[in-house]
Amino acid sequence: MKGRETPKKLFYRQSITCLAVSLLFAAMMVLPNSVVATTLYQCMNTVMRTADPNTTIAQLQSQCEEMIAQGTVPTAEGEEVAVVEDRMRQDRKHILQPFTLMAHKPNYLLFAAYNSQGNDATLWQELDPGRDWKDTEAQFQLSMKFPLLVNLWDNTFDIYAAYTNRSFWQIYDSDSAPFRETNHEPEVWVQFHPDWELWGFKNTWNSFGLNHQSNGRAGDLSRSWNRIFAWFTVERGNLAMSFKPWYRIPEDDDDDDNSDITDFLGHYEISASYKWEEHVFSVMSRNNLESGFSKGAVELSWSFPLWNWPYLKGYVNYFSGYGRSLIEYDQYANTIGVGISLTDWL
Numbered sequence: 001m002k003g004r005e006t007p008k009k010l011f012y013r014q015s016i017t018c019l020a021v022s023l024l025f026a027a028m029m030v031l032p033n034s035v036v037a038t039t040l041y042q043c044m045n046t047v048m049r050t051a052d053p054n055t056t057i058a059q060l061q062s063q064c065e066e067m068i069a070q071g072t073v074p075t076a077e078g079e080e081v082a083v084v085e086d087r088m089r090q091d092r093k094h095i096l097q098p099f100t101l102m103a104h105k106p107n108y109l110l111f112a113a114y115n116s117q118g119n120d121a122t123l124w125q126e127l128d129p130g131r132d133w134k135d136t137e138a139q140f141q142l143s144m145k146f147p148l149l150v151n152l153w154d155n156t157f158d159i160y161a162a163y164t165n166r167s168f169w170q171i172y173d174s175d176s177a178p179f180r181e182t183n184h185e186p187e188v189w190v191q192f193h194p195d196w197e198l199w200g201f202k203n204t205w206n207s208f209g210l211n212h213q214s215n216g217r218a219g220d221l222s223r224s225w226n227r228i229f230a231w232f233t234v235e236r237g238n239l240a241m242s243f244k245p246w247y248r249i250p251e252d253d254d255d256d257d258n259s260d261i262t263d264f265l266g267h268y269e270i271s272a273s274y275k276w277e278e279h280v281f282s283v284m285s286r287n288n289l290e291s292g293f294s295k296g297a298v299e300l301s302w303s304f305p306l307w308n309w310p311y312l313k314g315y316v317n318y319f320s321g322y323g324r325s326l327i328e329y330d331q332y333a334n335t336i337g338v339g340i341s342l343t344d345w346l
Contacts, residue, residue, distance in 0.1 A: 084204040084235040087346060103343035104162040105143035106282075106301070108315045112172075113139045113337030119168075119180065120331055123221055133180055138169040139337055148188070161188045168325055181327045187211040189231070200236050207231040211246070215326045222257045223326035225249075240346060241272040264322040264329050265297075266290045273345040278305040278313070280344040286323065297321025303341040315341035 043064035119133035145162035152158065164185040171177045189209025196203040207230065214224030229246040245268035253259070266287025273282040280303045288296030298320050303313040317337045324333040 084233060084240045084346070085202075101144045102146065103143065104145035105141065105164055106303075106344050107142055107144075107342040108303075108317070108339060109138070109140040110315070110317060110337030110339035111138060112136050112339075113168075113317070113335050115333050115335040117332055117334050120328065123327070126220065134170055134172050136172055137180065138171040138339075139167065140169070140339075141166045157190055157192045159188070159190055162186070166325070181215060181325045183213060183215050183326050185211065185213045187229075189229075201234040201241075202236065203232070203234050204240075205231075205233050213326065217327075221327065223261075223329065224257060225261055226251075238275045239272065240274075242270070244269050244271070258326075258329060261329055263291070264295045271345075275346045279303065280346050282345055286321070288321075295322050297323050301344075303344040306340075311342075313341040313344070315339050315344075 114136045116135070118135050119137065121131050121133045124131045124133075141164065143162065143164035145160050148159040148161055150158040164183075164187075166183045166185070167179055168181040169177070170180050187209055189207045191205055191207045193205055194203050209229055209231075211227045211229050212224070213227075215222070217223070226249040227246040228249065229244060231242060231244045233240060233242040235241070247267070248262055264287065267290065269284055269286035271282065271284040273280055280301075282299075282301045284297075284299040286297045288298070290296075300318040302316045304315075306312060306314050315338070317339075318335070320334045322332060323329045324335065
């Protein structure tokens with residue numbers, strides 16, 4: 001097909017991506033001990049300022065090792081805690097408490113999400129003649145994670161699992177208000193906390209894992225893919241940025257429902273979030289450079305306080321491009337939605 005990559009070129013590009021991820025992973029496996037030493041030194045230096053004069057160095061070290069394990073390392077007076085580090089500390093406080101669900105990706109409900117390109121019902125009409133979709137629908141995402149193993153290798157990495165559900169609900173269809181599409185995304189990963197610093201940016205966490213995403217359907221409506229991914233996050237003050245490359249695990253042609261999905265979703269995404277007071281502004285770019293800006297996607301979001309209500313925030317989301325959901329990964333969408341947010345990236 002004209003314009004499509006040859007299998008040979010695709011193999012070379014995916015192999016290079018996989019090699020780069022492997023090298024970065026190897027580097028992370030070599031350096032964790034120095035990271036713990038730096039954190040331990042910083043903790044002891046802070047605790048020493050208010051410790052009893054009779055406290056020994058061994059007692060300070062023991063106290064700080066316990067704080068590091070619990071994620072409650074104190075900060076020096078006047079020292080600001082960066083936004084990602086602050087979220088990680090909150091996770092640490094709840095990580096071993098029973099009956100606690102931790103947020104993974106943003107959790108939100110859009111009361112109304114309008115797609116100016118329209119929601120195409122062609123695929124469904126083969127099963128349900130006359131089916132048509134409204135251009136405005138509700139959309140929500142529920143995303144939670146939980147620890148499998150924590151504080152491994154001298155408290156330098158953890159193992160997590162997560163599940164994310166994103167649903168598109170035709171609530172304004174007066175006949176039956178069906179769910180147009182639901183995407184399921186379980187994943188498992190190893191998470192390191194390297195604490196590197198360069199030009200004022202701190203590398204707060206690096207993750208390596210496996211991801212499965214599908215819409216739980218069969219036949220012509222089935223969509224799914226499996227990936228090996230890496231996730232690198234840096235922060236500086238109220239700004240957090242991340243780079244997330246992935247490699248799609250190949251499938252047999254007979255089992256592949258979406259063989260060209262990487263043409264539209266690419267092999268990586270770049271995102272950034274900025275926190276200003278209680279407002280969080282986020283942007284995501286995917287497959288734009290790789291596709292020559294022809295099959296990419298951009299997503300913008302803003303969560304903001306609702307008066308003094310501490311439990312929910314207002315939420316605005318804008319998406320333009322391909323891959324808004326799995327069923328329409330190869331269809332252009334241009335949507336804007338308004339609703340509420342339970343949790344954001346920061």
